[in-house]
Amino acid sequence: xxxxxxxxxxxxxxxxxxxxxxxxxxxxxxxxxxxxxxxxxxxxxxxxxxxxxxxxxxxxxxxxxxxxxxxxxxxxxxxxxxxxxxxxxxxxxxxxxxxxxxxxxxxxxxxxxxxxxxxxxxxxxxxxxxxxxxxxxxx
Amino acid sequence: xxxxxxxxxxxxxxxxxxxxxxxxxxxxxxxxxxxxxxxxxxxxxxxxxxxxxxxxxxxxxxxxxxxxxxxxxxxxxxxxxxxxxxxxxxxxxxxxxxxxxxxxxxxxxxxxxxxxxxxxxxxxxxxxxxxxxxxxxxxxxxxxxxxxxxxx
Numbered sequence: 001x002x003x004x005x006x007x008x009x010x011x012x013x014x015x016x017x018x019x020x021x022x023x024x025x026x027x028x029x030x031x032x033x034x035x036x037x038x039x040x041x042x043x044x045x046x047x048x049x050x051x052x053x054x055x056x057x058x059x060x061x062x063x064x065x066x067x068x069x070x071x072x073x074x075x076x077x078x079x080x081x082x083x084x085x086x087x088x089x090x091x092x093x094x095x096x097x098x099x100x101x102x103x104x105x106x107x108x109x110x111x112x113x114x115x116x117x118x119x120x121x122x123x124x125x126x127x128x129x130x131x132x133x134x135x136x137x138x139x
Numbered sequence: 140x141x142x143x144x145x146x147x148x149x150x151x152x153x154x155x156x157x158x159x160x161x162x163x164x165x166x167x168x169x170x171x172x173x174x175x176x177x178x179x180x181x182x183x184x185x186x187x188x189x190x191x192x193x194x195x196x197x198x199x200x201x202x203x204x205x206x207x208x209x210x211x212x213x214x215x216x217x218x219x220x221x222x223x224x225x226x227x228x229x230x231x232x233x234x235x236x237x238x239x240x241x242x243x244x245x246x247x248x249x250x251x252x253x254x255x256x257x258x259x260x261x262x263x264x265x266x267x268x269x270x271x272x273x274x275x276x277x278x279x280x281x282x283x284x285x286x287x288x289x290x291x
């Protein structure tokens with residue numbers, strides 16, 4: 001399936017793309033556009049104004065996707081808290097990782113394409129997810 | 140970058156939430172329902188999200204990529220925004236100065252406040268270094284550790 005998001009990707013879009021690839025559509029292809037009117041009709045838009053999978057109420061796109069696809073895994077929601085804080089910095093959650101992740105992804109954007117930022121962020125999140133799972137398993 | 144918007148008076152909760160968000164972004168208010176920020180990909184996205192939030196609250200909002208036609212007005216706006224941040228840095232510095240001894244909790248709160256101001260300080264306003272130095276001094280007192288020479 002094709003998925004479209006806004007160009008100049010940052011934490012919420014990169015993390016949402018990771019969530020899509022990891023838990024919804026392993027064969028996902030990503031398209032980056034500047035204008036909502038440029039979203040191809042055969043693709044699903046996310047983190048763009050006017051689409052379904054975007055910020056709703058207090059949720060960032062990552063959290064919206066978790067809800068819409070009934071992903072209830074607490075580890076994914078923990079990652080969601082980090083993404084939420086990195087994106088909005090609104091003190092809703094205590095996620096000290098957020099400020100660092102925000103800065104790292106912002107820095108990646110300076111010398112990498114959107115697709116590269118997406119892939120690198122995916123690597124980071126896959127490891128973070130494993131790390132949290134190991135931590136939880138240890139109790 | 141401009142955002143012009145209209146949001147219903149009642150219910151007041153979404154209206155206040157929008158206003159808080161705009162304040163946190165460091166916008167300059169140009170008029171009733173008209174605010175501005177310097178244009179970067181980041182500020183564009185921020186204002187577009189606020190616009191989205193306003194639309195979801197039964198309001199009206201349009202974001203514009205626009206700039207003043209005269210350099211003089213542009214400079215005046217920049218000065219106005221700098222002055223607002225300078226006041227915020229000064230208030231923080233003053234609070235630090237007036238607090239006799241601080242614990243780690245207070246230090247963490249000041250650092251957080253500083254970061255929030257710095258985030259919306261789009262033009263490196265005066266007072267930033269002063270506030271940071273004041274916080275560093277408190278940190279040195281509390282932790283006993285000294286920053287190495289030459290570190291920013």
